[in-house]
Amino acid sequence: MDSSLLVKEKxxxxxxxxxxxxxxxxxxxxxxxxxxxxxxxxxxTRVSILNDEYVKRYGGKLIARYExxxxxxxxxxxxxxxxxxxxxxxxxxDESYIQSSRFEIYYDYTRKLIEMGKAYVCTCNGDHWxxxxxxxxxxxxxxxxxxxxxxxxxxxxxGEYKEGEAVAVVKTDLCHPNPAVRDFVALRVVxxxxxxxxxxxxxxxMMNLSVAIDDHLMGMTHVVRGKDHxxxxxxxxxxxxxFGWKKPVYYHYGLVNIPDTVLKTxxxxxxxxxxxxxxxxxxxxxxVRALKRRGIRPEAIRRYWIESGxxxxxxxxxxxxLYSMNRDIIDGISNRYFFxxxxxxxxxxxxxxxxxxxxxxxxxxxxxxxIYKIDGSKxxxxxxxxxxxxxxxxxxxxxxxxxxxxxxxxxxxxNDVSILKHGAKAVQWVSRDSVKASILMPDGTVREGxxxxxxxxxKCDSVQFERIGFVKIEKKNPDIIETVFTHR
RNA sequence: GCUCCUGUAGUGUAGCGGCCAAUCAUGAAGCCCUCUCGAGGCUUCGACACGGGUUCAAAUCCCGUCGGGAGCACCA
Numbered sequence: 001m002d003s004s005l006l007v008k009e010k011x012x013x014x015x016x017x018x019x020x021x022x023x024x025x026x027x028x029x030x031x032x033x034x035x036x037x038x039x040x041x042x043x044x045t046r047v048s049i050l051n052d053e054y055v056k057r058y059g060g061k062l063i064a065r066y067e068x069x070x071x072x073x074x075x076x077x078x079x080x081x082x083x084x085x086x087x088x089x090x091x092x093x094d095e096s097y098i099q100s101s102r103f104e105i106y107y108d109y110t111r112k113l114i115e116m117g118k119a120y121v122c123t124c125n126g127d128h129w130x131x132x133x134x135x136x137x138x139x140x141x142x143x144x145x146x147x148x149x150x151x152x153x154x155x156x157x158x159g160e161y162k163e164g165e166a167v168a169v170v171k172t173d174l175c176h177p178n179p180a181v182r183d184f185v186a187l188r189v190v191x192x193x194x195x196x197x198x199x200x201x202x203x204x205x206m207m208n209l210s211v212a213i214d215d216h217l218m219g220m221t222h223v224v225r226g227k228d229h230x231x232x233x234x235x236x237x238x239x240x241x242x243f244g245w246k247k248p249v250y251y252h253y254g255l256v257n258i259p260d261t262v263l264k265t266x267x268x269x270x271x272x273x274x275x276x277x278x279x280x281x282x283x284x285x286x287x288v289r290a291l292k293r294r295g296i297r298p299e300a301i302r303r304y305w306i307e308s309g310x311x312x313x314x315x316x317x318x319x320x321x322l323y324s325m326n327r328d329i330i331d332g333i334s335n336r337y338f339f340x341x342x343x344x345x346x347x348x349x350x351x352x353x354x355x356x357x358x359x360x361x362x363x364x365x366x367x368x369x370x371i372y373k374i375d376g377s378k379x380x381x382x383x384x385x386x387x388x389x390x391x392x393x394x395x396x397x398x399x400x401x402x403x404x405x406x407x408x409x410x411x412x413x414x415n416d417v418s419i420l421k422h423g424a425k426a427v428q429w430v431s432r433d434s435v436k437a438s439i440l441m442p443d444g445t446v447r448e449g450x451x452x453x454x455x456x457x458x459k460c461d462s463v464q465f466e467r468i469g470f471v472k473i474e475k476k477n478p479d480i481i482e483t484v485f486t487h488r
Numbered sequence: 489g490c491u492c493c494u495g496u497a498g499u500g501u502a503g504c505g506g507c508c509a510a511u512c513a514u515g516a517a518g519c520c521c522u523c524u525c526g527a528g529g530c531u532u533c534g535a536c537a538c539g540g541g542u543u544c545a546a547a548u549c550c551c552g553u554c555g556g557g558a559g560c561a562c563c564a
Contacts, residue, residue, distance in 0.1 A: 179491065226558095314494070320499080
């Protein structure tokens with residue numbers, strides 16, 4: 001019998017996404033459209049991964065479009081941070097555009113809409129205009145002649161209206177049963193300077209205008225985005241219809257509820273400025289940077305979203321689920337080391353020299369061992385918690401080294417592993433030549449302790465501290481080893 | 489209030505008229521293995537929201553009820 005049949009290969013998990021409707025091989029064009037208000041967070045990764053995954057599957061191109069049409073909500077650094085985040089995620093962007101450099105385009109199309117009688121410039125009070133819409137009624141500006149609208153529009157562009165005094169509106173259907181799709185604002189006046197264009201423009205397009213125009217101009221074949229845009233899609237389709245443009249195929253996945261995580265960039269930014277968070281990669285936040293820092297692999301994030309699929313049901317994000325997928329990836333590559341939390345010192349008597357060794361990875365003996373030789377005063381440290389256990393139980397096994405009996409000093413009592421079968425616990429320990437080390441936990445607290453010296457020679461930045469969990473090495477020198485906790 | 493989306497185990501997912509006394513993963517519990525509370529192996533727990541129809545046959549189609557979510561912004 002073939003013995004290989006007995007060794008069951010670890011089953012490769014299969015992840016798949018549903019097919020895209022009318023997707024032509026090599027001709028799929030999709031986009032991700034972040035607003036540059038801060039770096040990406042875990043919530044943003046879904047739309048990024050999904051679009052990227054489809055473009056990779058069918059072939060075509062992925063466009064990154066920075067939707068910076070609200071100057072008040074822009075963090076100039078985001079223009080650089082987002083591409084970095086995308087790159088780390090493994091999202092391959094083929095073309096990038098910045099909407100603030102395309103205002104003239106949006107103005108031109110708005111003029112065309114006005115000429116067609118499909119848009120108007122409204123100078124009514126905003127609240128009043130909304131009340132009328134609620135009652136399915138047109139405001140006085142709605143039906144003004146085209147020449148007047150055009151005149152007003154040029155005034156809007158030239159800055160002759162102050163903020164709130166006028167807006168350009170796209171007509172839809174005032175009697176539409178869904179109040180959310182009746183006439184929507186296309187351009188508004190903003191006096192706040194734009195980080196990129198300064199005070200060059202005063203008329204700022206609203207997303208529904210710029211998105212519709214860009215989706216057409218950039219040749220989008222498929223649009224995948226969150227369900228929260230459902231009504232926006234309906235609005236944008238009016239513009240497509242007015243111009244007779246071919247519409248992309250739209251998909252709207254359900255909302256994701258991400259528990260126990262700070263995601264709001266404005267909040268994070270505030271905390272950073274207040275000195276409460278160390279930066280955008282503070283482990284207490286849900287930014288992509290924080291995940292990276294914690295040792296979450298982009299492939300795990302990708303798998304997570306692919307497995308979640310594109311259903312329009314709202315879902316609950318599960319950190320456990322993500323960790324499990326990440327563990328799949330890092331378990332094999334992470335060598336094992338001992339870390340001792342809040343070390344308690346013990347000297348061992350009753351033997352001259354103690355030798356020991358432990359595999360770098362129990363599933364990969366070929367990687368070699370950590371070699372131990374304890375001599376001289378034979379000092380070791382175990383964690384405070386294990387120390388208590390030691391004094392209670394009287395006997396304990398220093399894993400991969402020897403057994404000892406409680407006392408000051410402790411007494412060497414052989415190296416028979418079978419002591420474990422008789423109730424003794426195996427605990428991790430470090431010798432006197434260990435290195436100071438710390439683990440930054442996800443809640444921001446820091447565990448201080450000692451790590452074994454062999455870790456200094458480790459090449460991979462992901463390791464497992466036995467019985468503690470996986471950590472990512474952030475800083476490593478003979479004086480200090482700083483790590484960040486990944487997960488168990 | 490109006491409109492839209494949506495309801496399969498704790499979570500995520502498969503199934504889309506008979507092969508479903510419902511898949512897989514995660515989670516929980518237990519056992520085995522392992523000198524880690526990791527990995528691996530085995531076992532167990534746990535779901536078609538409810539009520540009507542249509543049909544020989546429904547998780548799958550239709551209607552209603554109830555539940556969840558979103559939008560009705562001069563944010564994206």
